[in-house]
Amino acid sequence: MPDHKPHIPNKPSFKGIGTYWPELIGRPSDFSLESRIFHSITLCLFVIVIIYTPYNLFSGLYVASVSTLLFGIFYAYQYYQSRFFGKAHSNIAFGFMGILIFGVNYFANSGIDGSTDLIWPVYLLLVLAITPYRQHAKWLVIYLICFFIIHFIEYEYPSLIQHPFTAGKGQFIDRITAFPIPVFVVYVIITFIKQSYDRERKLTEEKTLVVIANNEQILLQRDQLEQSNLEKNKLMSIISHDLRSPLINIQNYLELLNEYELGSMERMGMEKTLLTSTNNAMEMLSNLLNWSKSQMDGAKVHLTPVNLLHTLSNTMAMEKIHAAKKEITLNYQIPEAIVVLADVDMLQLVIRNLISNAIKFTSNGGSIHIQAEVIDNECKIVVMDNGKGIPKEKQEKIFTIKAQPEYGTNNEKGVGLGLALCKEFSERQGGSISFESTVGKGSSFFVFLPAVAG
Numbered sequence: 001m002p003d004h005k006p007h008i009p010n011k012p013s014f015k016g017i018g019t020y021w022p023e024l025i026g027r028p029s030d031f032s033l034e035s036r037i038f039h040s041i042t043l044c045l046f047v048i049v050i051i052y053t054p055y056n057l058f059s060g061l062y063v064a065s066v067s068t069l070l071f072g073i074f075y076a077y078q079y080y081q082s083r084f085f086g087k088a089h090s091n092i093a094f095g096f097m098g099i100l101i102f103g104v105n106y107f108a109n110s111g112i113d114g115s116t117d118l119i120w121p122v123y124l125l126l127v128l129a130i131t132p133y134r135q136h137a138k139w140l141v142i143y144l145i146c147f148f149i150i151h152f153i154e155y156e157y158p159s160l161i162q163h164p165f166t167a168g169k170g171q172f173i174d175r176i177t178a179f180p181i182p183v184f185v186v187y188v189i190i191t192f193i194k195q196s197y198d199r200e201r202k203l204t205e206e207k208t209l210v211v212i213a214n215n216e217q218i219l220l221q222r223d224q225l226e227q228s229n230l231e232k233n234k235l236m237s238i239i240s241h242d243l244r245s246p247l248i249n250i251q252n253y254l255e256l257l258n259e260y261e262l263g264s265m266e267r268m269g270m271e272k273t274l275l276t277s278t279n280n281a282m283e284m285l286s287n288l289l290n291w292s293k294s295q296m297d298g299a300k301v302h303l304t305p306v307n308l309l310h311t312l313s314n315t316m317a318m319e320k321i322h323a324a325k326k327e328i329t330l331n332y333q334i335p336e337a338i339v340v341l342a343d344v345d346m347l348q349l350v351i352r353n354l355i356s357n358a359i360k361f362t363s364n365g366g367s368i369h370i371q372a373e374v375i376d377n378e379c380k381i382v383v384m385d386n387g388k389g390i391p392k393e394k395q396e397k398i399f400t401i402k403a404q405p406e407y408g409t410n411n412e413k414g415v416g417l418g419l420a421l422c423k424e425f426s427e428r429q430g431g432s433i434s435f436e437s438t439v440g441k442g443s444s445f446f447v448f449l450p451a452v453a454g
Contacts, residue, residue: 024083025083034129035089039079039082041129046075053068053069063104063162067105078094091131094127095139099142107154107160107161108164110163110171111161114171118175120147121182122181125185301428303342304344305452306342308339309334309336312347314348315348326359326363327365329367329368330368330369331367333371338372346425346428346429347449350421350425350447353421355383360408361409362388367385367386369385374451378451381447382447383445384445387409389441389443390437395435398419398435399420399422399433400420434446
């Protein structure tokens with residue numbers, strides 16, 4: 001069996017006056033509050049013993065001088081065992097030693113006319129300071145009983161009392177020299193306890209702040225987890241339903257071609273429907289892949305000065321073709337001189353999604369207008385339509401993944417990722433996005449990007 005040695009606190013290493021006192025009384029990590037108070041008290045008692053032993057001897061108080069010396073030796077031993085070897089001080093010895101010493105001193109130094117009664121309450125305060133709370137009531141009762149017994153003995157047998165001091169000057173000197181002892185001890189105890197309280201309160205406040213910060217971190221992580229679960233569920237919904245449906249349509253069409261002879265009109269109608277479904281699926285897949293990539297690796301941004309009109313010209317041409325299928329007029333007004341600081345792919349995706357949304361939610365024969373202007377070193381791009389607009393109850397979540405997908409005017413199905421991508425990519429380019437919408441009148445989306453001076 002290996003030997004298990006008890007923990008012995010580090011002995012003081014006196015590195016400087018700044019660490020002298022804390023090293024003498026012991027560190028809070030090594031000693032309890034009661035033990036540190038005991039060490040402080042015994043150190044103060046050493047000073048008192050050094051002063052009052054020769055003083056009592058010089059004054060002819062031989063009993064008081066001897067008792068003070070014995071008092072100092074006893075507590076020096078208690079301090080040494082506690083501070084250097086981690087052995088708890090004896091509360092019982094401390095308490096009854098005081099009763100013995102002061103009891104003897106009471107009879108040797110003028111009894112009730114002497115200075116011993118000044119020290120009784122203070123010594124009880126010392127006992128209470130270094131003992132656990134559960135012992136306080138016991139020590140209080142013991143000291144009260146002893147106090148009354150000693151005074152009753154004096155009352156019954158006054159001849160037992162010695163009077164080493166003469167009345168007047170002698171008593172005056174006795175009181176004047178004895179009074180600083182309880183005052184000094186009370187000061188040390190109250191100061192130490194208050195400092196310990198303040199230190200513990202500060203530690204508690206710091207721990208509370210740490211707990212609050214940890215709670216906030218936990219709440220943040222919980223929100224992130226909920227958001228992650230929402231995104232996961234959204235992706236699974238898109239993959240399992242929205243992308244699966246067009247593939248099933250294509251599969252059904254191919255099965256019909258193999259099993260039946262279709263007329264040209266039937267075939268043309270089905271192919272038109274399939275083309276629309278496939279185009280929607282491609283748009284869904286494109287947004288899904290772009291959004292997934294942005295979540296996984298942060299979608300690297302390559303900002304460069306680009307001419308806005310030249311960058312968007314191909315996007316406009318492609319979207320015009322899509323708009324023409326619904327007989328929607330799409331026109332744009334972008335000055336050739338506008339240069340913005342942007343990522344070309346991100347900028348094209350943002351504008352393409354906004355125009356695609358406008359086409360989706362604008363009825364046949366409607367109109368879409370795109371314009372751009374520079375205001376205070378910022379380029380403002382506007383995509384306006386006269387479509388069905390966005391209900392107020394859905395506007396709050398329109399740029400989040402929580403937004404529910406909507407069907408367009410010709411039952412075009414979205415996935416609810418397009419505007420979330422527009423917001424994320426606009427902000428990654430150092431810009432922003434906002435909108436205005438009125439149900440039945442249409443919507444206007446505003447993209448702001450840093451403009452480059454010409």
